[in-house]
Structures are given as C-alpha cells and as structure tokens.
Amino acid sequence: MAEGREHREYRMEELAREAGITVRTLRFYRERGLIQPPRREGRIAWYDDHHLARLRTITGLLDRGHTLNGIADLAATFDSGRDVAEVLGLGEPTEETPVRLTPEKLADYFADEATAENLSAALDLGYLATDGDEIVHISRRLLEVSAELVREGVPLSAVLSSGRLVREHADALAAHFVRVLRTHAADTDPDQLRTLAHAVVDAELSMALDRQLRDDDAPRPAPDLRGQDT
DNA sequence: ATTCTTACA
DNA sequence: TGTAAGGA
Numbered sequence: 001m002a003e004g005r006e007h008r009e010y011r012m013e014e015l016a017r018e019a020g021i022t023v024r025t026l027r028f029y030r031e032r033g034l035i036q037p038p039r040r041e042g043r044i045a046w047y048d049d050h051h052l053a054r055l056r057t058i059t060g061l062l063d064r065g066h067t068l069n070g071i072a073d074l075a076a077t078f079d080s081g082r083d084v085a086e087v088l089g090l091g092e093p094t095e096e097t098p099v100r101l102t103p104e105k106l107a108d109y110f111a112d113e114a115t116a117e118n119l120s121a122a123l124d125l126g127y128l129a130t131d132g133d134e135i136v137h138i139s140r141r142l143l144e145v146s147a148e149l150v151r152e153g154v155p156l157s158a159v160l161s162s163g164r165l166v167r168e169h170a171d172a173l174a175a176h177f178v179r180v181l182r183t184h185a186a187d188t189d190p191d192q193l194r195t196l197a198h199a200v201v202d203a204e205l206s207m208a209l210d211r212q213l214r215d216d217d218a219p220r221p222a223p224d225l226r227g228q229d230t
Numbered sequence: 231a232t233t234c235t236t237a238c239a
Numbered sequence: 240t241g242t243a244a245g246g247a
Binding site: 011 | 234
C-alpha cells in the first residue's frame with residue numbers, strides 16, 4: 001500500500017531515516033535554523049511532514065551546490081514570508097494565475113540570482129508567498145517575464161525595482177480609472193472598466209514606447225505621470 | 231530503558 | 240559530522 005500524505009509525526013530517528021540523513025545532521029540543521037523547531041512533548045521532539053519536506057528541499061539544494069549558510073538565508077526568508085491565503089485573500093478577481101513552485105524550480109528560473117535579498121524583496125512586493133514548504137508566485141506572466149529579463153542579463157534586483165515602480169504607477173492609474181467611473185458612470189459594470197482601462201493603458205504604453213525608442217539621441221525629459229486632482 | 235543534548239574529537 | 244557521556 002502506498003503511503004498517503006498523512007499528518008503523522010516523526011521522532012528524530014525516524015525523520016532522519018526518511019530524509020536520508022543522520023540524527024546528528026538533523027540536529028545540526030536545526031542549530032543553523034534551517035528547519036523550524038519541533039513540537040516538544042516533554043523530552044521528546046516531534047517532527048511532521050512539514051519538516052520532512054523541508055529536509056528534502058535542503059538536500060536537493062545541497063546537491064545543487066548551495067552552501068549551508070545560503071540555504072539558511074533562504075529558509076529564514078521563506079519562514080518570514082506571509083502565507084498564501086493572506087496574499088491571495090478570498091479569491092480576488094484578478095486575471096493572473098498563480099504558480100506553485102518548489103524552491104528548486106525557483107532556482108531553475110533565476111539561478112544564482114535567487115539570493116535571499118532578492119527573494120525577500122519579492123516577498124515584500126507580494127510577488128512570492130510561501131505555502132508550507134512550497135512557494136507561490138502570484139502571476140505566471142510576471143514570473144515568465146522576470147525570468148526572461150534575467151536571461152537577457154538584467155539583474156533580478158533591477159527587475160524587482162522596476163516591478164515596484166510599475167506597481168506604483170499602475171496603482172495610480174487604477175485609482176484614477178475607478179475615480180472617474182464612480183464620478184461619471186457609477187452604474188457601469190466594473191468588468192467593463194477593466195476592459196476599457198486595459199485598452200487605454202495598452203495603447204498609450206505602446207505609443208510611449210515608440211516615442212522613447214525613436215528619438216533616443218534627442219535628449220528629452222520623461223513625461224510626468226502624476227494624478228493632479230482637486 | 232529510552233530519547234535527546236552537551237561536549238569533545 | 241561521529242561519538243561518548245549524561246540529564247530527564
């Protein structure tokens with residue numbers, strides 16, 4: 001019979017055996033903060049599937065050449081990350097599809113750019129969230145684009161900074177569209193607003209890119225993007 | 231006697 | 240990271 005993913009608990013020796021490490025190594029990892037403290041019942045330490053998944057992740061990253069200290073940084077980053085339910089809320093009406101990733105897959109996307117600092121920034125931006133020992137990226141599109149930019153040589157830190165900037169402007173634009181709708185057409189279906197706003201921004205961005213790419217030898221200040229309301 | 235920690239190699 | 244010694 002195959003072992004279903006149960007919620008059983010393990011004592012040190014059993015957990016270590018399942019994870020393919022020694023008990024000494026297990027304690028070593030715990031001292032370095034690579035795994036969270038076990039549930040303590042008097043003298044004995046109880047570990048669960050959560051810890052087991054983490055241990056397998058650690059050995060996987062170790063095999064990929066990551067250093068223990070590096071993994072410790074990643075672990076700290078993930079443990080400090082908010083939970084997915086918190087970020088995704090109760091089914092927000094976004095068109096973006098989340099992507100579930102293992103830490104290894106994330107390393108595949110960004111290679112050595114997947115530093116603790118960058119991951120921390122991505123968590124802060126809300127791009128990434130932790131769900132158990134897995135990671136969730138809130139938008140497959142943003143994930144793919146980010147990976148592509150990194151492949152093109154853009155540092156991930158710069159990609160994330162750009163994301164933060166775009167986020168601010170997008171927030172301003174969205175706030176403006178909503179304000180206009182509520183002021184002049186309060187009865188309009190919000191879904192129509194999405195479509196119209198998308199079209200406006202897409203067209204304007206397209207033309208803006210044309211302008212920026214064309215006269216790059218004619219120095220010209222960037223157009224100001226500020227919501228000047230009452 | 232068992233389970234885990236401390237300390238040392 | 241292994242192991243011996245010791246607390247609970």
